[in-house]
Amino acid sequence: MATTKRPRNRMFRNINAKIAAIPMVLTTLVVFVGGTIWTVVYSFTNSKLLPKLKFVGFDQYERLWSNSRWLISIENLALFGVFSLIFTISVGFLLAVLMDQKIRFEDTFRTIMLYPFALSFVVTGLVWQWILNPSFGIQSIVRSLGWESFTFNPLENPNLVMYGLLIAGLWQGTGFVMCLLLAGLRGIDEDIWKATRVDGIPTWKTYVIVIIPMMRPVFITTLVLVAAGIIKLYDLVVAQTSGGPGNASQVPAMYVYDYMFQAQNLGQGFAASTMMLLSVLIVLIPWAYLEFGGKKHG
Amino acid sequence: MAEAVHPRGTKPRRRLSGRNIMLYGTLLVFSLYYILPLWVMVMTSLKGMPEVRLGNIFAPPVEITFEPWVKAWAEACTGLNCDGLSRGFWNSVRILIPSVILSIIVASVNGYALVNWRFKGSDVFFTILIFGSFIPYQVMLYPIVILLREMGLYGTLWGLVVVHTIFGMPILTLLFRNYFSSIPEELFKAARVDGAGFWGIYFRIMLPMSLPIFVVALILQVTGIWNDFLFGVVYTKPDLYPMTVQLNNIVNSVQGVKEYNVNMAATLLTGLVPLIIYFVSGKLFVRGIAAGAVKG
Amino acid sequence: MSYSIQVKDLKLDFGAVSVLKTLNIDVAEGEFIVLLGPSGCGKSTLLNCLAGLLDITDGEIWIKGKNVTWAEPSERGIGMVFQSYALYPQMTVRGNLSFGLKNARMPKEEIDKRVARAAEILQIEPLLDRKPAALSGGQRQRVAIGRALVRDVDVFLFDEPLSNLDAKLRSELRVEIKRLHSRLNNTMVYVTHDQIEALTLADRIAVMRGGIIQQLAAPQEIYNRPANLFVAGFIGSPSMNFLHGATVDNGRAFQFGETKIDLSGYDGGAVLDRPRAILGLRPEHLLIQTEAEPGRTLPAVVEIDEPMGADSLVWLVAGGTQMSVRVPVERRLAPGTRVHLKVDISKASIFDTESEKRV
DSSP: OOBOOOOSSGGGTTHHHHHHTHHHHHIIIIIIIIHHHHHHHHTTBOOOSSOOOOBOTTHHHHHHHTOHHHHHHHHHHHHHHHHHHHHHHHHHHHHHHHHTTTOTTHHHHHHHHHHHHHSOHHHHHHHHHHHTOTTTSHHHHHHHTTOTTOOOOGGGOTTTHHHHHHHHHHHHHHHHHHHHHHHHHHTSOHHHHHHHHHHTOOHHHHIIIIIHHHTHHHHHHHHHHHHHHHHTOOHHHHHHTTTOSTTTTOOHHHHHHIIIIISOOHHHHHHHHHHHHHHHHHHHHHHHIIIIIHHHHO | OOOOOOOOSSOOOOTTOHHHHHHHHHHHHHHHHHHHHHHHHHHHHTSOHHHHHHSOTTSOOSSOOOHHHHHHHHTOOOSSOOSOTHHHHHHHHHHHHHHHHHHHHHHHHHHHHHHHSOOTTHHHHHHHHHHHTTSOHHHHHHHHHHHHHHHTOTBSHHHHHHHHHHHHHHHHHHHHHHHHHTSOHHHHHHHHHTTOOHHHHIIIIIHHHOHHHHHHHHHHHHHHHHTOOHHHHHHBOGGGOOHHHHHHHHHTOOSSOOOHHHHHHHHHHHHHHHHHHHHHHTHHHHHHHHHTTSOO | OOEEEEEEEEEEEETTEEEEEEEEEEEETTOEEEEEOSTTSSHHHHHHHHHTSSOOSEEEEEETTEEOTTOOGGGSOEEEEOTTOOOOTTSOHHHHHHHHHHHTTOOHHHHHHHHHHHHHHHTOGGGTTSOGGGSOHHHHHHHHHHHHHTTTOSEEEEESTTTTSOHHHHHHHHHHHHHHHHHHOOEEEEEESOHHHHHHHOSEEEEEETTEEEEEEOHHHHHHSOSBHHHHHHSSSSOOEEEEEEEETTTTEEEETTEEEEOTTOOSSOOOOEEEEEEEEOGGGEEEESSOOTTTEEEEEEEEEEEOSSEEEEEEEETTEEEEEEEETTOOOOTTOEEEEEEOGGGOEEEETTTOBBO
């Protein structure tokens, strides 16, 4: 009686699929999980040039939080983050609403608003460095128009430099947010609009009381994507201000890089990057809970 | 009371209503903000230095010169060498091609396996992968240095290729997984009844049906890898620096007289590849970036 | 007797959920078996297990005397037709038909021969070089059947093959599948939720619910002698009328409110006295008349009538229970009319209320 061979072991079923998944398994386990744990563990050591497992407790963190450069970095990131979130989302939504009015040349407008997003942060930083250059850029032009006392030199003013970066960051990012929110608007059932028209509800009111609440998931996803991007902020600052003037536009990612690869103080770098991870978790965990945790119970 | 108009036929519509002026006016003002930097870049890069010093950065050049472009490409100095951006360009190309190919192959096979050949734990790996994409790169920078050093790839182009493949995996896998799960499962079942195996179904059934999503992935990766700065700095040596890093070194180099026209030409040159991709690909680009917002 | 398919104690669990519960089916060679049931009853799951597209938890599957429990789908000697046709969109019809044969490394002449034969049987020769997108729904389903045909196998599995088609095309293809079966005389296992398809096509029907086969029998048997309440209610449109009452007089009569119905001539086992029982009557097994016959009729009041073309459906209320009766279309009854329903007890079914089984 013919019996087909039984796979000896469940492990060997669909063996090709498992071989194909090896890169993913290695990436998740070794790099994402392993790498993160490694960094967190070594942040409690006094590693200098090379990683050494000599634990010093929270020393690195104490040193971190008493370092004025780190404190400035955190302050800058908070400022940049809050303003970026407010402006990218409000301006992005305004643009998305305007784009959703069945306008002509929609494709042209979208192309113009989104192209900065295709560019590197380095390119963005350098262009705005040039436009905001006090001797040649906007300041000099306004002065040459006769307004001699006009001052607009954010990149040379420690109090304004973050706003200079913000202008560039918004230039690059709002188009992207607009696209996401426009997709959200387009995802809303046409019948909702028909119903509010029949009911005689004004358009602006429909947006406020019907559309925005319906787009809550889209807003949250956008918020998380933008926030995760802000925490990684690095290239833009390096290119546009190199962290200057002085230390006025330092950000955490720069602190990490400098301590890890320049100052040969790995422990500090690890502690700082662990703090970055922590801040991401603060954003991510409530979101994951809202997004995935609620569904299981509901 | 005025005589009532008897409505009949097409409803009259006013072109220049207040609403339309507001609408298009706002859009035009914003468009100006977006388009201005590109304009400034192009104009500055076509002027000679004397004109840059005297003139208005928004004004078109009185005398068009391509000198800055030539200089940016072949002569600009980084502080280490003076052979222009061309070195960085070719480095970027050499990084880009294998990274794009490898990352797309790995991610598309991942996505396919996740949809059609689920094994125990496959969903767990996928979840870690997606959450992993939110971990700041800084946390994983040094462990990867160690891994690459162990593999003998640290400081080489191939090391950077591996890094791009790893960090491209979450978003691309999500992209492919979502696309493949939209293909009816019955097609996969039919192919199994027809005796096709894991690779047979991938190459003969899935791949030919998925060309658009491969193009989206291609756009996403070409722009993403081309624009990378951090990995380029960390994982390669100065003579292998990609174009973005070299651009930054040229423009922000403290030595010598600042040649703003050359700097802008260099900046434009670096932005040219993603810009061309963007303008050529149009809506596919939008689809690519929107993929990041699609929930898994 | 040689069996074409044997399912022995088949069990399937998805995690903690038991989807198929110890199924046993023997399918004779050349038999046309229909798996019928509401959605979620496990009928498609069972078919996928037969095809090898799902790994079973326990039990055995034998096809043509071979234990194929762990065999790959392509090694089982089956052909399968899917609901969404599942044609490979990038291949021509010819490519679709020959894909499986190419995977089996069959010589080209043999492939051409088989494709030509299948195309001739299904009358799709003019379509061979078209892509599926250029075909109509009916043509696509023919190609999907052709893909099973070229494999030259003894067992065909159909997974709701007609439910994506409109009503007219569905009845056309239904006839065609029946013709195909009588021509090829191979074993067919056919999943559907459409009882008309089941009743017209099947040699035997397996009615399923909750991963259990409720009844496996010939269509007439299922229609006339449903094994339990579920089968009785699921088969037939409109559904069987159920009267809740009791059997009395040593099982010789059914007590429904004030009315007593004589059970002599009942086609079933010992009725016995049951304090709670259900009398099931199909709409076509009731006759509307004006005069009462003790023990043979029950009084009812007409609610509404629905002319349906060929015949007419009358809805009535008898003892608080809504009932339907099929009558000739000429017979119109005004709402409120008091009538008597004559019961054909030889075609009725009695169910025990506790066990829900037919007695």
